[in-house]
Amino acid sequence: MKSKLRFIDSELQKIRKNHLQRKLKYGITNGAIITIQKKNLINLCSNDYLGIPPIKMNLKQMESSSRLISGNDESYQILEKKLARHKSYEASLIFPTGYMTNLGVMPAIAKKGDLILSDELNHASIIESCKLTGAKVCIFKHNNMEDLYSKLKSNQKNKFIISEGVFSMDGDFSKLKEITDIATKTNAVTILDDAHGDFVVGKDGKGTGNYFGVSKKIDLYISSLSKGLGSFGGYVSSQKNIIDLCVNRSKAFIYTSALPSFLIENSLKRFESNRKKYQNNLQANKKLLVKGLKEIGYSINSKTHIVPIIIGDEKKTMEFGHYLLKNGIFVQPIRYPTVPKNKARLRISITGWLSHKNIENSLEVFDQAYKKFLKF
Ligand SMILES: Cc1ncc(COP(=O)(O)O)c(C=O)c1O
Numbered sequence: 001m002k003s004k005l006r007f008i009d010s011e012l013q014k015i016r017k018n019h020l021q022r023k024l025k026y027g028i029t030n031g032a033i034i035t036i037q038k039k040n041l042i043n044l045c046s047n048d049y050l051g052i053p054p055i056k057m058n059l060k061q062m063e064s065s066s067r068l069i070s071g072n073d074e075s076y077q078i079l080e081k082k083l084a085r086h087k088s089y090e091a092s093l094i095f096p097t098g099y100m101t102n103l104g105v106m107p108a109i110a111k112k113g114d115l116i117l118s119d120e121l122n123h124a125s126i127i128e129s130c131k132l133t134g135a136k137v138c139i140f141k142h143n144n145m146e147d148l149y150s151k152l153k154s155n156q157k158n159k160f161i162i163s164e165g166v167f168s169m170d171g172d173f174s175k176l177k178e179i180t181d182i183a184t185k186t187n188a189v190t191i192l193d194d195a196h197g198d199f200v201v202g203k204d205g206k207g208t209g210n211y212f213g214v215s216k217k218i219d220l221y222i223s224s225l226s227k228g229l230g231s232f233g234g235y236v237s238s239q240k241n242i243i244d245l246c247v248n249r250s251k252a253f254i255y256t257s258a259l260p261s262f263l264i265e266n267s268l269k270r271f272e273s274n275r276k277k278y279q280n281n282l283q284a285n286k287k288l289l290v291k292g293l294k295e296i297g298y299s300i301n302s303k304t305h306i307v308p309i310i311i312g313d314e315k316k317t318m319e320f321g322h323y324l325l326k327n328g329i330f331v332q333p334i335r336y337p338t339v340p341k342n343k344a345r346l347r348i349s350i351t352g353w354l355s356h357k358n359i360e361n362s363l364e365v366f367d368q369a370y371k372k373f374l375k376f
Contacts, residue, residue: 019314020335027330032353034330041330042358044348048230049200049305050278051352055269057262064258068247071258079268080235086206086271087221087237093246096259098195098224098234099125104250105191105222105236106162107132115156117148117188119163121170124338126162126193135160142167145178152186159186165194165208166201169339169347171306173197176208180217191220196306199228200282205275231267233259281352285359289350292363296370307348308334311373317344320373327365 001009015021027036031051034043065071076094083092095101106129110116114135118126121142130137136156140148152159161183163174176192183190194207202210205228209215220242225233236246246253286305293300298309311317314335321333324346335344354362 018336019318032351032355032358036325036330039328041325041328042354042362044329044331044350044354044362046351046353047196047227047349048353049196049228049282049349049351050205050230050275051281051354052230052270052273052275052278055266055273057266059262061261063260066254066256067258068254073258073261073264075261075264075268076258079264079271082268082271083235084237086204087209088206088215089221089237090240091243092235092237093243093250093253094225094259094264095234095236095250095253096256097232098193098222098226100252100256101222101224101234101236102126102129102193103132104129104252105220105246106130107134107251108246108249109189109220109242110135110158110160113156114158114160115152115154116160116162117151119143119167119174121167122162122164123168123193123195126164130162143172143175145175145182148179149182149186152182152188159188160191161188162191162193165192165197166304166306168196168306169334169345170308171302171304171347173208173211173303176212176214176218180214184217189219190217191222192218193222195222195224195227195234196304197228198223199275200279200305205279225267229267229270231270232263233267278352282350285352285354286350288356288359289348289354289362292359293366296363296367297375298366298370305350307350308345309348310343310345312342312344314342314344316373317346320369321346323369323372324365327368329362329365 025036027034032043033040080092080094095104102125110133112134116130116135116137117140118130119142120139138151140151161179165174180190197208199205201208209218220238222236225231282305290300300307311320317333324331331346331348334347
């Protein structure tokens with residue numbers, strides 16, 4: 001080992017000591033099943049929520065350039081128009097990922113002298129995007145409207161409130177009705193990252209804004225094409241001048257290669273598939289699994305397809321996850337820094353892929369795990 005890089009080992013040592021080391025697992029995913037080291041496991045941690053079956057793709061060209069140079073295949077225009085209509089906005093802009101959408105949009109619209117209010121449980125990509133703006137960033141307590149309102153009373157130039165629609169690690173909804181009321185009162189711009197609600201909740205999967213009947217009060221809508229839709233990419237929908245500004249200012253849009261057109265066509269086909277049918281499968285699976293977990297004795301508060309089982313202790317959570325794995329269920333333990341310290345959990349995500357038999361089998365293992373780890 002090179003002596004000048006010895007500090008890397010001590011960094012890794014710190015991570016290991018706190019039971020926070022992450023290791024990559026390699027697997028082959030096929031619908032509800034993931035195969036890891038030749039073992040077939042029921043996949044309860046996929047974000048491919050709707051479970052739309054794979055669509056045959058036309059691999060005409062892999063890559064060309066960034067979208068502002070020669071990578072702007074005409075399929076982008078078709079999908080962006082459809083996404084704008086899906087969200088009832090004037091325009092949309094596709095980025096390579098949801099993460100990059102956040103990194104690109106916030107610094108394009110907010111700057112030094114502005115104020116951003118961000119929920120304390122917002123995703124890492126939102127946190128990083130706010131840092132890039134130069135604006136003052138105030139974190140409000142999770143879904144706490146009094147805290148949000150009190151922190152908004154300031155004379156900063158432009159004010160922004162950013163929240164997730166369905167929180168990725170807790171599965172709870174943001175209080176969108178209250179947030180949009182506060183935004184109206186304080187003249188704040190509302191930004192919703194609905195990566196986990198889009199295509200899943202609301203009429204025709206229009207997302208969390210639609211679910212709460214406040215879509216029109218949300219000014220910018222950020223999402224991922226890689227979760228509910230099961231494709232790849234990210235996008236923002238908003239009024240036309242905001243999209244124009246992003247095209248001109250978003251570094252994460254300008255200075256990177258365009259997604260290959262087959263991925264855009266894949267999103268288009270999935271968007272046009274019978275999404276309603278898959279949405280119904282997902283809702284039925286959610287009801288069945290949550291009912292079973294509650295009957296076993298798990299304390300479940302989530303009203304969505306993201307169902308965390310909060311264990312707390314990192315070591316015990318790892319052991320719990322390992323037990324599930326050994327018994328045919330794949331649920332990744334989630335630890336700090338993705339969630340706060342001592343709030344480690346098994347984050348179950350339910351998909352339309354699961355059959356009733358998959359759910360029954362999973363519940364049998366969860367029953368055993370409950371007796372082993374949680375019943376005293
Ligand atoms: C709330 C939220 N925003 C953005 C992202 C990033 O989306 P993508 O996976 O498309 O980069 C995630 C990913 O988990 C997320 O949970």
